[in-house]
Amino acid sequence: MSQDSPVTSRATDYSQWYLDVISAAGLADYSPVKGAMVIRPHGYAMWEHMRDDLDRRFKDTGHVNAYFPLFIPVSFLSKEAEHVEGFAKECAVVTHHRLRAAEGGGVEPDPASKLEEPLVVRPTSETIIWHMYGQWIQSYRDLPILINQWANVVRWEMKTRLFLRTSEFLWQEGHTAHATSAEAVEETKKMLGVYADFAKDMLALPVVPGVKSASERFAGALETFCIEAMMQNGWALQAGTSHFLGQNFAKAFDVTFQTQEGTREHVWATSWGVSTRLIGAVIMAHSDDTGLVLPPTIAPVQVVVTPIWKSDAEKVDVLAFCAQVVATLKPHGIRVKLDDRDMKPGAKYYEWERKGVPLRLEVGPRDVKQGSVFAASRTGGKKESMALEGLAATVRAKLDTIQADLYARALAHHEARTFRPESYAAMKDALDGGGFFLVPWHDDAVAEAKIKEETRATIRCYPIDGQAEAAGRTCFYSGRPATHMAIFARAY
Amino acid sequence: MSQDSPVTSRATDYSQWYLDVISAAGLADYSPVKGAMVIRPHGYAMWEHMRDDLDRRFKDTGHVNAYFPLFIPVSFLSKEAEHVEGFAKECAVVTHHRLRAAEGGGVEPDPASKLEEPLVVRPTSETIIWHMYGQWIQSYRDLPILINQWANVVRWEMKTRLFLRTSEFLWQEGHTAHATSAEAVEETKKMLGVYADFAKDMLALPVVPGVKSASERFAGALETFCIEAMMQNGWALQAGTSHFLGQNFAKAFDVTFQTQEGTREHVWATSWGVSTRLIGAVIMAHSDDTGLVLPPTIAPVQVVVTPIWKSDAEKVDVLAFCAQVVATLKPHGIRVKLDDRDMKPGAKYYEWERKGVPLRLEVGPRDVKQGSVFAASRTGGKKESMALEGLAATVRAKLDTIQADLYARALAHHEARTFRPESYAAMKDALDGGGFFLVPWHDDAVAEAKIKEETRATIRCYPIDGQAEAAGRTCFYSGRPATHMAIFARAY
Numbered sequence: 016m017s018q019d020s021p022v023t024s025r026a027t028d029y030s031q032w033y034l035d036v037i038s039a040a041g042l043a044d045y046s047p048v049k050g051a052m053v054i055r056p057h058g059y060a061m062w063e064h065m066r067d068d069l070d071r072r073f074k075d076t077g078h079v080n081a082y083f084p085l086f087i088p089v090s091f092l093s094k095e096a097e098h099v100e101g102f103a104k105e106c107a108v109v110t111h112h113r114l115r116a117a118e119g120g121g122v123e124p125d126p127a128s129k130l131e132e133p134l135v136v137r138p139t140s141e142t143i144i145w146h147m148y149g150q151w152i153q154s155y156r157d158l159p160i161l162i163n164q165w166a167n168v169v170r171w172e173m174k175t176r177l178f179l180r181t182s183e184f185l186w187q188e189g190h191t192a193h194a195t196s197a198e199a200v201e202e203t204k205k206m207l208g209v210y211a212d213f214a215k216d217m218l219a220l221p222v223v224p225g226v227k228s229a230s231e232r233f234a235g236a237l238e239t240f241c242i243e244a245m246m247q248n249g250w251a252l253q254a255g256t257s258h259f260l261g262q263n264f265a266k267a268f269d270v271t272f273q274t275q276e277g278t279r280e281h282v283w284a285t286s287w288g289v290s291t292r293l294i295g296a297v298i299m300a301h302s303d304d305t306g307l308v309l310p311p312t313i314a315p316v317q318v319v320v321t322p323i324w325k326s327d328a329e330k331v332d333v334l335a336f337c338a339q340v341v342a343t344l345k346p347h348g349i350r351v352k353l354d355d356r357d358m359k360p361g362a363k364y365y366e367w368e369r370k371g372v373p374l375r376l377e378v379g380p381r382d383v384k385q386g387s388v389f390a391a392s393r394t395g396g397k398k399e400s401m402a403l404e405g406l407a408a409t410v411r412a413k414l415d416t417i418q419a420d421l422y423a424r425a426l427a428h429h430e431a432r433t434f435r436p437e438s439y440a441a442m443k444d445a446l447d448g449g450g451f452f453l454v455p456w457h458d459d460a461v462a463e464a465k466i467k468e469e470t471r472a473t474i475r476c477y478p479i480d481g482q483a484e485a486a487g488r489t490c491f492y493s494g495r496p497a498t499h500m501a502i503f504a505r506a507y
Numbered sequence: 508m509s510q511d512s513p514v515t516s517r518a519t520d521y522s523q524w525y526l527d528v529i530s531a532a533g534l535a536d537y538s539p540v541k542g543a544m545v546i547r548p549h550g551y552a553m554w555e556h557m558r559d560d561l562d563r564r565f566k567d568t569g570h571v572n573a574y575f576p577l578f579i580p581v582s583f584l585s586k587e588a589e590h591v592e593g594f595a596k597e598c599a600v601v602t603h604h605r606l607r608a609a610e611g612g613g614v615e616p617d618p619a620s621k622l623e624e625p626l627v628v629r630p631t632s633e634t635i636i637w638h639m640y641g642q643w644i645q646s647y648r649d650l651p652i653l654i655n656q657w658a659n660v661v662r663w664e665m666k667t668r669l670f671l672r673t674s675e676f677l678w679q680e681g682h683t684a685h686a687t688s689a690e691a692v693e694e695t696k697k698m699l700g701v702y703a704d705f706a707k708d709m710l711a712l713p714v715v716p717g718v719k720s721a722s723e724r725f726a727g728a729l730e731t732f733c734i735e736a737m738m739q740n741g742w743a744l745q746a747g748t749s750h751f752l753g754q755n756f757a758k759a760f761d762v763t764f765q766t767q768e769g770t771r772e773h774v775w776a777t778s779w780g781v782s783t784r785l786i787g788a789v790i791m792a793h794s795d796d797t798g799l800v801l802p803p804t805i806a807p808v809q810v811v812v813t814p815i816w817k818s819d820a821e822k823v824d825v826l827a828f829c830a831q832v833v834a835t836l837k838p839h840g841i842r843v844k845l846d847d848r849d850m851k852p853g854a855k856y857y858e859w860e861r862k863g864v865p866l867r868l869e870v871g872p873r874d875v876k877q878g879s880v881f882a883a884s885r886t887g888g889k890k891e892s893m894a895l896e897g898l899a900a901t902v903r904a905k906l907d908t909i910q911a912d913l914y915a916r917a918l919a920h921h922e923a924r925t926f927r928p929e930s931y932a933a934m935k936d937a938l939d940g941g942g943f944f945l946v947p948w949h950d951d952a953v954a955e956a957k958i959k960e961e962t963r964a965t966i967r968c969y970p971i972d973g974q975a976e977a978a979g980r981t982c983f984y985s986g987r988p989a990t991h992m993a994i995f996a997r998a999y
Contacts, residue, residue: 044639047583048626051576053639056654059573081551084543085628085659085675086599089606091539093613107578108603108616109628112663114581114595121585124600124625133616134540136577136601136628147536147545162548167577167659171604183577 022369024304029248034177036298039369040307043177050175050182054291057370058178060315061294062185066165068217068312069187069289072209078161078189083143085167086134091142095267098141101234105171107136107182136169141235141260141286144190145268152192152282154273159202160192178295179252179507186290192282194272196261199283200238203259206287207240210255213289218297219310219421220244221429222254223451223502225476230460233286237261243475243502245429246299249449251475251504254296257287295507301421307371308393310421311414318344318351318410319367320388323360323379336383339403340376347407349414368393373417374410376401394420433502439466439492442503446470451504453478455497457490466492472503514861516796521740526669528790531861532799535669542667542674546783549862550670552807553786554677558657560709560804561679561781564701570653570681575635577659578626583634586759590633593726597663599628599674628661633727633778636682637756644684644774646765651694652684670787671744671999678782684774686764688753691775692730695751698779699732702747705781710789711802711913712736713921714746715943715994717968722952725778729753735967735994737921738791741941743967743996746788749779787999792917799863800885802913803906810836810843810902811859812880815852815871828875831895832868839899841906860885865909866902868893884909925994931958931984934995938962943996945970947989949982958984964995 022035037043042058045051054062070080086109092099113128137143144162151157169183178184189206193199207224214220222242232239236258244254265271265281272282301308311317322337324330337353344351352372354363360377367375376388377398388406391398394417401409432450436442442452452472467473477499485497514527529535534550537543546554562572578601584591605620629635636654643649661675670676681698685691699716706712714734724731728750736746757763757773764774793800803809814829816822829845836843844864846855852869859867868880869890880898883890886909893901924942928934934944944964959965969991977989 044642046576046635047580047638048576048578048635051578053576054574056571056573060571062574063572079548079552080555081548082546082554082677084538084540084545085661086540086543088539089614092606099614103606103614105605107601107626108606108620109599110602110616111600111625113597114584114600114627122581122591122595124602128600133603134599135606143538143540146539150536169577185574 022304022306025247032304033295033299036302036306037177040371042294042298042307045177048182050172052177052181052183054185057315058294061297061309061313062291064313064315065217065293066187069209069213070165072213073163073187073189076205076209078163078191081162081164082166083140083147083164085137087137087140087143089133089135091146092135094142095235095263097263098235098267102138102170103135105173106138107169107171109134109136137166138168138170139286139288140164140166140168140188141190141264142268145264145270145284148190148192148282149268149270152270152272155194155275158192158194158272158282159198161189161202162191163187163189176295176507178298179292184291186288188286188288191285192265192270193285194274194280194283196283199261199285200259203238203240203257203285203287206285207242207255207257210242210257210287210289214242214244214254215422217310217312218293218300219312219418219425220254220296220300221422221426223476223478224480225478225502227256227476228458228460228463228474228501230463231474233258235260235263237263241476243451243504244296244300245425245432245451245504246296246507247428248299249432249451249504251451251502251506252292252296252299253475253506254293255287255289258285260284260286300425302371306369308421309371309373311373311418314350314371314373316350316352316367316370316372317414318349318374318376319363319372320351320353320376320378321360321363321367322353322355323377329380332383333378333380336403337378340378340388340406343403343406344410347411349407349410364391374413376410392417436491442472442491443470446472446505449505451475451502453481453500453502454491455485455488456499456501457493457495458498459493462492466503472505475502475504475506477501514796514798517739524796525787525791528794528798529669532863534786534790534799537669540674542664544669544673544675546677549807550786553789553801553805554783556805556807557709557785558679561701561705562657564705565655565679565681568697568701570655570683573654573656574658575632575639575656577629579629579632579635581625581627583638584627586634587727587755589755590727590759594630594662595627597665598630599661599663601626601628629658630660630662631778631780632656632658632660632680633682633752633756634760637760637762637776640682640684640774641760641762644762644764647686647767650684650686650764650774651690653681653694654683655679655681668787668999670790671784676783678780680778680780683777684757684762685777686766686772686775688775691753691777692751695730695732695749695777695779698777699734699747699749702734702749702779702781706734706736706746707914709802709804710785710792711804711910711917712746712788712792713914713918715968715970716972717970717994719748719968720950720952720955720966720993722955723966725750727752727755729755733968735943735996736788736792737924737943737996738788738999739920740791741924741943741996743943743994743998744784744788744791745967745998746785747779747781750777752776752778793913794863798861800913801863801865803865803910806842806863806865808842808844808859808862808864809906810841810866810868811855811864812843812845812868812870813852813855813859814845814847815869821872824875825870825872828895829870832870832880832898835895835898836902839903841899841902856883866905868902886912928983934964934983935962938964938997941997943967943994945973945992945994946983947977947980948991948993949985949987950990951985954984958995964997967994967996967998969993
């Protein structure tokens, strides 16, 4: 679709709608490298707001940032048995360090530059980081280590989808080292809480915090915690994970510490991450058939001011007033943009709506006379007049309302489409309509795989809240005693 | 060296001193991947302060951030003839996208996953970005494009040195597209100015803005501008570059636009960047034989508060007072840390001095009684008592003084060691002592190469200020009429 084409409606084709929203807002493009995307400025600015807020939350909880190498020797991957199973399969492998002129033009890898040991472009950094931790950790005094890294990672994906699944993506990965199991488990849960709060406060996204079943666990983890969000079509999207790694990586890389009592023990580990797929989550949770809808917290432009004039005399007055509006809002940290391009107001409205700007302030000659602006919310409702006097507070309140409304709307949707099917058959019947299916479940990887095969639904998580409900109930699938309450859903 | 060993003195071994300072401050480590470093939290925090400040300067001058893929198809490199010469030589080449179990254990690249076209890990992103610009630019209305990217890049280096030359490093690369040559040249110079201001304000680093000779130009540029800084041993360090690329990349990737007059023309380009090597520049410009010295602007910790007590009763009072000190400074944006570890004050002082903390506030029982702290500057001078009342302002003023002193000291050194040798022989005699050698020069690549071979000195730049001085003078090397004033120096 071209940047001016209308967006396909959700009802017509949900998948195409998603791509159209991205294109119409100018968020990302596919690149000439298979499965790798270009994050365009409007999309990247969303990421910057997410990143800055998360970074602050990480620092407030005692974490610091560092940077580890992009390349990992292949032998490192093999050191943790499950990890290599999970990550060695599809990854980018560097085998040469030089190009040479090719016969017939162009360049090619120089055979003389073949590496003794190939390098993998990091799909995740546990192995290289635990190698380094082995050098840094000697005693209990060196613990805990609470390090986070903002980085790009590569996982060679065959079937890609902008933001949701691309061969390269941006993320943060926290990697912490602790003296005790209890402390590591506490860290794992704490960071899950940070993610859940972030999703609610910044993305206006209600999420279910839970635990993954064994088959959905991170390769090398003892326990994977996650937050699961519901998209408008009722599909699930894993929005963040936090892993309790036990002593697996400490053992693989032989990282021990001297305890206060003088004994030597292996270190306990966690890792946790969120990625640019959150941008996809926000798009799919809030946008509509016109295009992108953004929570004000992460909107690159929160307020656009659009002047309207006919005569040159009007133009002078209107633009002067618009400048006043901008000067009023900016010092209050409101991200405001004046669109004074010489084009029809309707075309401007269309463009900014598709870019998801939460609030538009129209300024015509009549508004100037009244000393006010005419405000239109991206989320709808009646347009309203706002006085220039006290405008910053009025606008701030309006943005807060939009933010709260988006969350309330998403939460209502989430609740309305969380079902408690009486039976497996009932879930199968309802699955095409989307939604989360909360059921009593007897933990069983074989049955889980069978259900996935039959329905394309997977266990998204065992929600942390509400597990008590499983007591005394029978599994909706096998009839055996329930071990958990589980959420099944189709997922991105 | 271990983290507790003393730092080698500059006089004894300048190169070892540099590595010792890094190690003693815990800034970076070598990694198991050849030539790739790990930036440790204290070093990374310095980078964060640099990055945030630069990012603000870029945004204030109208730039936005975006993100382009890590991988570049090898054929792209070949499209710009000079560019491929400069960058195809030593780079990481991805040839496979999957590993498989190897006979005898471990994993190896799966031959079945060989890529049709190898990918290069970006050494710089002109080619992939100009490919994308080709899709985004149709008309003069799409111009200018003012995009910056924060990213990691890889250049396979044989001889590495922490921060200064590593196979992977972090940087920003600005890539702009313009309708006219004049506008692109203006952008090139503007960004050079941004770098020079940043170096002065944030790094306390005096720099010489200049133009590179043809042989030192960026591969693919018509003109390369740079800022050159002088290290304490008198060697030069290129601290940032800004390139006017003309229409080279637009032609290589066939990027044209429709002008206002309806004709089609190739787009004009610039690119500009600074990297984590700036951390190396800061270390070498300001540190001393004790260890790291940091300008307060980029110091991860600006003020450390060190309590001193003997009895438990004293400890309670002293720690309560220290908490007040921290609570007084923090709200003013001063990065303050309380070191209440149970160890000898002297050992703490030593540790924080080596970490480059600009100001230490000692608090003992007597200070508590007097309602004051005892302040020691990392840069020396008499310790002074500072009252708790008004402490934030006193500390801020002190930090500003330290910052100004560092710049003044570096500038004095820079000026004292900028020489105007009468002859080539005089420069050769003086070169081992280090310094910048400002001479009248007749532009000549052959002579330049010969001087480099004989003396290891290169033309750092033709300084922008002072070119008029060349008029009527003769080249210090050839005796021919001078075309430029040139700075020769040995360089990192």
